[in-house]
Structure formats: C-alpha cells, structure tokens
Amino acid sequence: MKKFVNDPANFVPEFMAGVLAANPDLLEGNVEFQMVKRKDRPVADKVSIVQGSGSGHEPAHMMAVGPGMLDGACQGPVFAAPPVDACYETIKALATPAGVLVLVNNYQGDRMAWDMACEMAEAEDIKVKQFIINDDVAVKDSLYTVGRRGVAGNFFVMKACGAAAAAGKSLDEILAVAEKVNNNVRTMGVALTSCTPPAKGTPIFEIGDDEMEVGIGIHGEPGRERTKITNADAITETLFDAVAVDLPFASGDRIALMINGLGGTTPAELYLLYGKAHSLAEGKGMTVAKNYVGEYCTSLEMAGASLTMLKLDAEIEGYLNAPAEIAARVF
Amino acid sequence: MKKFVNDPANFVPEFMAGVLAANPDLLEGNVEFQMVKRKDRPVADKVSIVQGSGSGHEPAHMMAVGPGMLDGACQGPVFAAPPVDACYETIKALATPAGVLVLVNNYQGDRMAWDMACEMAEAEDIKVKQFIINDDVAVKDSLYTVGRRGVAGNFFVMKACGAAAAAGKSLDEILAVAEKVNNNVRTMGVALTSCTPPAKGTPIFEIGDDEMEVGIGIHGEPGRERTKITNADAITETLFDAVAVDLPFASGDRIALMINGLGGTTPAELYLLYGKAHSLAEGKGMTVAKNYVGEYCTSLEMAGASLTMLKLDAEIEGYLNAPAEIAARVF
Amino acid sequence: MSALDQAQIEEAIDTACDTVIRNEQYFSDLDGLAGDGDFGTSLATGFRIIKKDLPEIDKSAIGAMLLKISMLCSKHVGGSSGPIWGTGFMKAGMASKGKTEVTLPELAEMIGSAVEGIMARGGAKLGDKTLLDALIPMAETMKAMADSATPAEMLRAVTEVADNAIDETRKLVAHRGRASQVGERSANTPDPGIVGVATILNDWCKHYGVDYTPKAAELNR
Amino acid sequence: MSALDQAQIEEAIDTACDTVIRNEQYFSDLDGLAGDGDFGTSLATGFRIIKKDLPEIDKSAIGAMLLKISMLCSKHVGGSSGPIWGTGFMKAGMASKGKTEVTLPELAEMIGSAVEGIMARGGAKLGDKTLLDALIPMAETMKAMADSATPAEMLRAVTEVADNAIDETRKLVAHRGRASQVGERSANTPDPGIVGVATILNDWCKHYGVDYTPKAAELNR
Numbered sequence A, B: 001m002k003k004f005v006n007d008p009a010n011f012v013p014e015f016m017a018g019v020l021a022a023n024p025d026l027l028e029g030n031v032e033f034q035m036v037k038r039k040d041r042p043v044a045d046k047v048s049i050v051q052g053s054g055s056g057h058e059p060a061h062m063m064a065v066g067p068g069m070l071d072g073a074c075q076g077p078v079f080a081a082p083p084v085d086a087c088y089e090t091i092k093a094l095a096t097p098a099g100v101l102v103l104v105n106n107y108q109g110d111r112m113a114w115d116m117a118c119e120m121a122e123a124e125d126i127k128v129k130q131f132i133i134n135d136d137v138a139v140k141d142s143l144y145t146v147g148r149r150g151v152a153g154n155f156f157v158m159k160a161c162g163a164a165a166a167a168g169k170s171l172d173e174i175l176a177v178a179e180k181v182n183n184n185v186r187t188m189g190v191a192l193t194s195c196t197p198p199a200k201g202t203p204i205f206e207i208g209d210d211e212m213e214v215g216i217g218i219h220g221e222p223g224r225e226r227t228k229i230t231n232a233d234a235i236t237e238t239l240f241d242a243v244a245v246d247l248p249f250a251s252g253d254r255i256a257l258m259i260n261g262l263g264g265t266t267p268a269e270l271y272l273l274y275g276k277a278h279s280l281a282e283g284k285g286m287t288v289a290k291n292y293v294g295e296y297c298t299s300l301e302m303a304g305a306s307l308t309m310l311k312l313d314a315e316i317e318g319y320l321n322a323p324a325e326i327a328a329r330v331f
Numbered sequence C, D: 001m002s003a004l005d006q007a008q009i010e011e012a013i014d015t016a017c018d019t020v021i022r023n024e025q026y027f028s029d030l031d032g033l034a035g036d037g038d039f040g041t042s043l044a045t046g047f048r049i050i051k052k053d054l055p056e057i058d059k060s061a062i063g064a065m066l067l068k069i070s071m072l073c074s075k076h077v078g079g080s081s082g083p084i085w086g087t088g089f090m091k092a093g094m095a096s097k098g099k100t101e102v103t104l105p106e107l108a109e110m111i112g113s114a115v116e117g118i119m120a121r122g123g124a125k126l127g128d129k130t131l132l133d134a135l136i137p138m139a140e141t142m143k144a145m146a147d148s149a150t151p152a153e154m155l156r157a158v159t160e161v162a163d164n165a166i167d168e169t170r171k172l173v174a175h176r177g178r179a180s181q182v183g184e185r186s187a188n189t190p191d192p193g194i195v196g197v198a199t200i201l202n203d204w205c206k207h208y209g210v211d212y213t214p215k216a217a218e219l220n221r
C-alpha cells in the first residue's frame, strides 16, 4: 500500500490535526469525536449547518467547514459512518436557538447515526432537523433498499444551505433550500481503479486492467455495469446521458456543471472530461452558468470521475455565487 | 493505462479546450501553440508575466493564468518543453511597452526554447526578460549540469510576480521580486509511485512495491536515494530537514509552508504530512504565516508529495496575500 | 410470577459480552461473505468496553444501566451496529426506567420496544434479512408466553425462533445494510446479525443450563 | 577558390533530410539508452516538413533559406533538438544573409557562427558529450582548411572528425540534456547527437562520391 501513513488507526485524527494546523484562525476541533467546527459558531441568530460521514472523501466533509459552507463536521473511520456520540456532540457543539440543520448523505450507517443523535439532542431540547441528500442516479430507487446514494451533489446542497444560513434564513427556509437543490441535482460516476483504505491495506474491490465500473459508488459500491474502458468522450457521454435524462434536464435550462475527480485522476483529465461535458450540455440547448472542475467528493486515490448537473433558478444561483471560505483553497 | 483520454496525441489541446470552456470570461487560447492567456491582457502600463513548460504538471501552468498570477502560458507535450515558436508567440501575444517577464523552470529544454524565443522577440523590439526558477534542493548545483530544477516553489514566484505586476511595478522591479522569492524558496519531493504519460502508455520508471524515491524530480528524474518506504512522519522529517538546512531556515523566520501533492496522493494524506511539517517548523522556532496544502505542481498521477518553504519578509507576504483568481479554484 | 432483578440482567449482559468477544473473528468473517467484514470487530470493540465498565456503571435501576450501555454502544460500536444495538438498549432502558426488577411480561415489553425502535431507526421490515428477522418473531413469542412460562421455557423458545431465522433467511437477498449493495450475491449467505443474536441466546442456554440443541450449522461449529 | 551556390546548399540539406528520416527509429533507440528516446522522432518530424517545404521556400538568398529552415526547426522539432538545430540554422543563416553563393572560408565562418550560437544557447562545452563534441572540432578543421582545400577534401576531413568524436566521447558521462540526469549510466553509450551529425556527413560522402571508410560501429551498420 503506497500511502503516507503512520499508524493506520490514527489516520483520521492525524490528518484532522493537519487541517486544524493549516486553519488556526478559522477552525477548532475535537479529536475524540473527529469533529471540526468554525471557531466563530454557533451564534444565536444563525442556523448551523453540519454534516458527517465516513472519511476518505476529502475535501468532504471536514475541509468544507468555513464561512458560507458547513459550520461543523465529524468524520468516522475511512468509509464508515461516525459513531452516534460524535454526531450528537457535533450537533451539541453547534446548537443555537435558530437551530441546527444536519445534511445527511443517504447511506444507512450515516442515516442511523444522525437519526439517533438527533433524537438524543431533541431530548435535550436542542432544535435540530435532518435532510437526506440522494443525488446518485446510478442506483435505482426502490422500496427494498435505502435508495439513491448521496455523492458529489452534496457540495451544492452544502453551498446553498451555507449561503442561506449566512444570509440569516430560518431553519425551515434553509430546509426548503436543501430540498430544492437536492430535487434538482443529479450525479453519476465512473471508476477506472479501486482504492485502498489505510487500515484495510488491500483494495476494496478488484477490477481488470481494461475495465471500468460505470455508476460507481464513493465507497466502491457496484454501479450499473462493468465494461471495457472506452475513450474519454464516450465515457462522458454515458455519464451525461444518464444524468440528463434523469431529472430530466432540458433545452433552455440554466445549469451548474461539475466534473468531480474521485482522487487518482489528474486535473488535465478532469478538464478534458469537462470540455466534452460542456459541449454536450450546450449541444442540448442548456446554458452552463457555473462550473466546477476538481476534487469535491473523492474515494481515496481511486482513478475516476463523476459528472453532476444542477438545474438553477435565481435563488440557487445567488447562493452558489455567495462568498465562502473553507480549508480546501488555492491561495 | 487507466486514464480518461481520446487520441493521446490530442491530450493537451483537449484538456486545454476544457480549461477555456470552464473560464470563458477569464481566458482565451490559441490551440496551435497550446497557449492560454488572460482575455484582458496585455495592457500598456502593466508588465505581463508568462510561463510555459511541459504538460503533466497541472494546475501549473495553464490553470495558473488569471488576475494576480500569470498573464499567459503555453505548454508542450506531456513532460516535454514547448516548441520555440509557441514560446515566441506567447511572448508576442502578451507583449506590452511595460515589458514581458518569462518565468522559466530550470530545465534545459525549457531554457533553450525560451532563450531562443526571447532572442526572436527582441529582434522585433519586444521588451522581454527571463528569470530562471531553481528551488529543488534534491539536485546538487554543479558546473557540469543545468543545475537545480524548478519545482513547486514556482508557485510562489508566479504569485509574487503576478501581484507585483498587478500593483503596476516595472519589469526590473518585478525581476527583483522574482529573484528575492527564488533566493528564499526551497523544495524537496518524494515519490511513492511512477506515472504514465498518455502518449507513452508505460510508466516513466520502475519502482518496487515497498520503495520510494527521495528527491524525485517532477518528470520522474532520479532523486537523492531510493529507499524502503518509511512512515509519514519520518518521510516528512527527511523532506523538512533537507529543505531547512539548505537556505538555511532558522528560528525566528516567518515562513510560508507548502505540501504539494504530486497527483496520486489524497488530500487526507497531504494534510497529515502538513500537520507534521507544521509542527517541525514550529519546533524549530519558525512562524508559519501562510500555508498551502494541495496540488500545485504535479507529475501526472504520481503518488507522492513535495515540501516547500519560503522565507517571508513584509514585501513578499504582502504579495502572497494579494487577491488572485485562476482556473484552479473551489467555488 | 417470576421476575429478573438488576444483577440477573447484568449477568446476562456480561455473558453476552463474552459471546461477542469470543466470536469477533467469526462474525466478521460472516459479514465478509456479502457485507464489509466489520460486524464482529465493530461489536466486539464495543462489548469489550461494556464488559470492562459493567462493574462500575450506575446500577440504581435496570433502566439506568441499559441507558448507560446504550451510550457505550453509540460511542464504541462502529458501522450500522452502533445505532442498531444502541437503539435497542436505549428503548429497553426507557421501558424499564426506575425499575429494579422486571417481570416476564415487562421483559417482553422491553424487547418489543427495542424491536420497534430498531425498525424505526433503520427502516427494515420482516424479511429484509437483518437481525430483525430474529428479533420480531422473538418479541412476539415472548409476548405470547410471558404470562405463563418460566424464564427457562421462554429462553428455550426464543433461542429456537432465532435459530430458525438463520435457515429461513439464508436464501433471501438482503435489502438493508452493506449486504444489500451486492444484490443477488447476498443470497445463500447467512445474515451475520441473525447469527449474532442466535449465538448469544444459544450461549445463554448453555450458561443457564437450559437444554437446547441448535439446528443451524452456524450454531454447531 | 571554389564556392557553393544556393542550389548546392539546398541539395545538401535535402540529402540530410533523407538521412534523418531514414534513421528515425535508430536515432531514437540510441537516445533511449541513456536519454528519453525521442531524438530520432523529434528530428525526423521536423526534417520531414523541411523536405516537403524545401521546394517552395524563399530562396532569394542562402541566408533567407536557412532562416526559414530555422523557423521550421523551432516549430516542428521537439525537445532540446528544436532550439539546438534551430539556433544552428539561424546563426548560419545570419552569417550568410543576402548571399547567393558562399566560398569555403565563408562556409567555415557560417559553421563557426552556428557552433557558437549552440554553445551560448545550451551552455554546453567541449567534453560535455553533446553534438558540440563533433561540431567544435569540425568548425576548427574547416577554418584551418578553408583557404586551400577542395569541398571534397574538406567534407572527408570533417566526416573523419565527427566519426572520431563518436568513439572519443563514448566513455564520457553526459553533462547536458536528459542523459545527464542518469549520471554514470550514460557512460559507454554513444551520444545520439554526435552519431546524428556523423551519419549526415557520412551520407554526404556517399552522395557526393567522396571516398571515406567510417570507423565507429554506429556508421558501419
């Protein structure tokens, strides 16, 4: 396993220490709960936005904490939900009379942990609501599973809710924003390689040298199909078509378009995919009002990418354009 | 080769098209010369800052074009210098009475191409100067080689010169800024894996499953030594010590500290390395005034990282804090 | 009517801890067949701490003890099992708040309440191939027997229910948890949660001298 | 005193194009021994275009033709060879500006100027194991012979100089170019640039019927 790691059991607290050291004015943390929060939150008149899930998806979730985005986040071990008490402590640390909104990616482990934590917090009269994000079109929604997974579309829900909270919106208003974004955002990903959690030491799945997994989940969950690797344009078309028909996105739509790297794919490749996706969207008569090319929701060092489209209206576009500052930054 | 690619011969122009599509208001390009420039440059009273080198180091160099950074950049094929005429056309496209400053990373191919291009531009009375960046401490400077390589420290030279140009400084003044930054910046990197240029299709070097290359160059050039992989803290100490003794950095210094990912290393690992590097710097009595954790100068999908330290004074720190906006961004 | 006091509940929990700790590797191996292979480790990590803390914790009432155990699950049991087992202990604790002993009908109510809590928490129903496929019929059996049976008779009956659940669900496809992500591949593997529940009950039979001969291969290793 | 006119220089360049194109694979293979294996391809890509454009380009003077060829090198020859060969043609072109024919002393001066330009461009000196280890002594030989020799005598003499350079530098360690990055590993491999120069000269000898028997193994394949 070719990774920078000391004791794999300390992987999460150690990189968390790095995040805190790199952002001393912005963030403070609690190592016991693998939790990071804004130093200047909670405040009484602003809703707090929190999230937490497994590690291995960085910059989600810890490195998305900051003004205009999350107010706090806790992370479990790599690819495993945080324990209930960490979720509970995160809610408590950000509790405010205006309320706490928990943005939960739709995985059973995350949902149960946050659900129980919310129950515990409510028992202490903390005002808290949950919202479930499920943007991944790869999975068929069905009564018999937890349903669609929450993947890179997560970024847009965080961004819009963070901006709405900064603007002083109420808990119910922000919940409506979350719902609107989630209803209008769709994602599908593709993996070229597997990845290796530090504590596991072996790849989470096997894949042939000439194969790709179309519709991959961010923990290596199987997707729609395992096929031979095709060229970049054909792959982009597959992702674009799956996403576009799902909402459906239509001619005349103003959209935000994201190419998200899963970890092991280079910026050059991501821009190459973006170029094709952009021209497909324009070819269908859509206007790409905002774009995002980079790593937003990763699966460790997996080579692969996902394509996300969000249908915009004036309100959401305003929230996307609002200022924000997080650990993940260039300058 | 597990990459998103169409015809490998079109890899660079295709990802360049993506960069342009993603930044329609900021950038314009010239596909023939694999060149990208700010739409609103040149202007008569501002020095233009340009750079160009091989591809495969993204976000360097094309994705570092924008207000407060580069005014233009051209890229050669993956890991190969741009042709002379592309360099010449880039200088010509950004020519202004205030002058053009070319920031050249110290590789023979880049140096010769820019040198000849500058000679051609001067023959047409274009005002142009070159500056050579060579921050890599891994290579012994010697009369018998081209000398130290230019690696991630490059970012700081671009940032400071970009800010100085935006502030309206003269060509000679900006040259002095470049020199000061280059004189005070030092880098060393380590590779855990090799990488594969799309057109080559095979890894640029072989490395054992339990080995790392300490002092790696960004084109896979051999470093100081090939050793067994040690833990993250030990690796960070090796890099830190090599960089710190070289300037040397000393107690009381105010520094900027960068952990740069070489491509295949996750944000979590980079922050883990940063946490250790930060505490080593503080342990030596230095103050980390600014920090950078992410991908700035990569080697395709190579797993690895480099550590850069820049000794600050008020002037340089001011330039680092100045606003800038480039293709590589989060929001 | 027979009743169980705090010390008896504590003894049962301590015994369950031993079962979970002893089967750490086996339970994880079972989870590895269709899930992510962490069930044994997740559970054992938490139950090792529960066993260690058990002598020290608040035992003023059965409810207080169970709520404290619920907290330890929330904190130390990873994966889905944390909230599942934590919810179970929490609801059972709330149903026995302030009580220093519980009658069998009361015990049946506690288990019923735990089962409802787990169903609400994870959204699983009977037939989804989770430990609820053992717990739901167990709770019904207890409710039906509670007024007339002895503790030993009831333990034997619920052990048989859980034992049967292993084979009855073996062929099913999982609809919840990690195992649901591999689709048809989860068929023909036993559900580790059901095996875990049945193993604890079977070990209780041994511990309390209740005569029961298990049927499922997983209980006859 | 004999002189070469524009058509004769053009013929020599066209012949050199053939040499480079025919040896594309071989020159790249040589570069692969210690360098990055692109020398043959880089050069052949450019010289294929030069050969194609040669009939069409401005031939009002030798200088104009050479400057145009320099531009084609800058544009189409990749790697270090682009600026190295481009600089050579550029300096030779500047030294023959406006001339429609050149005497042998003038030719020697053109080559001397090209060699100086390449030295300034890449910073390499004699003994750095680059094509300058052929070009520098070649330029000296030409300067010494120019006043008295025939073109054929001079060609034979410089071919011998370049041929010798192959074996004289074989054992050296490269100090410039990609090959310098592998340190000691470049010893005992021939420098592809020197072989390239010597091969062009040896092919000219054959083309012009100048009798020369090459010594280095690389010219006797």
Ligand SMILES: Nc1ncnc2c1ncn2[C@@H]1O[C@H](COP(=O)(O)OP(=O)(O)O)[C@@H](O)[C@H]1O
Pocket (backbone or CB within 6 Å): A108, A109, C031, C035, C036, C037, C038, C039, C040, C042, C078, C079, C080, C081, C082, C084, C118, C121, C122, C123, C124, C129, C130, C131, C132, C176, C177, C178, C179, C191, C192, C193, C194
């Ligand atoms: N939604 C659910 N409700 C009840 N029990 C469940 C649910 N999902 C999974 N389980 C039980 O938990 C067991 C797996 O636990 P564990 O391995 O800790 O969870 P994870 O899937 O998070 O790795 C399964 O065998 C099943 O019996």
Ligand SMILES: Nc1ncnc2c1ncn2[C@@H]1O[C@H](COP(=O)(O)OP(=O)(O)O)[C@@H](O)[C@H]1O
Pocket (backbone or CB within 6 Å): B108, B109, D031, D035, D036, D037, D038, D039, D040, D042, D078, D079, D080, D081, D082, D084, D118, D121, D122, D123, D124, D129, D130, D131, D132, D176, D177, D178, D179, D191, D192, D193, D194
């Ligand atoms: N600085 C230099 N000056 C003169 N010739 C050089 C120099 N560096 C390399 N060469 C010549 O160029 C040849 C390699 O050319 P090429 O493969 O195109 O360059 P690159 O090293 O960029 O791949 C070498 O064999 C050598 O003869």
Ligand SMILES: [Mg+2]
Pocket (backbone or CB within 6 Å): C031, C035, C036, C037, C038, C039, C079, C178
């Ligand atoms: Mg599991």
Ligand SMILES: [Mg+2]
Pocket (backbone or CB within 6 Å): A080, C036, C038, C039, C079, C080, C178
């Ligand atoms: Mg799990």
Ligand SMILES: [Mg+2]
Pocket (backbone or CB within 6 Å): D031, D035, D036, D037, D038, D039, D079, D178
């Ligand atoms: Mg070469």
Ligand SMILES: [Mg+2]
Pocket (backbone or CB within 6 Å): B080, D036, D038, D079, D080, D178
């Ligand atoms: Mg080369």
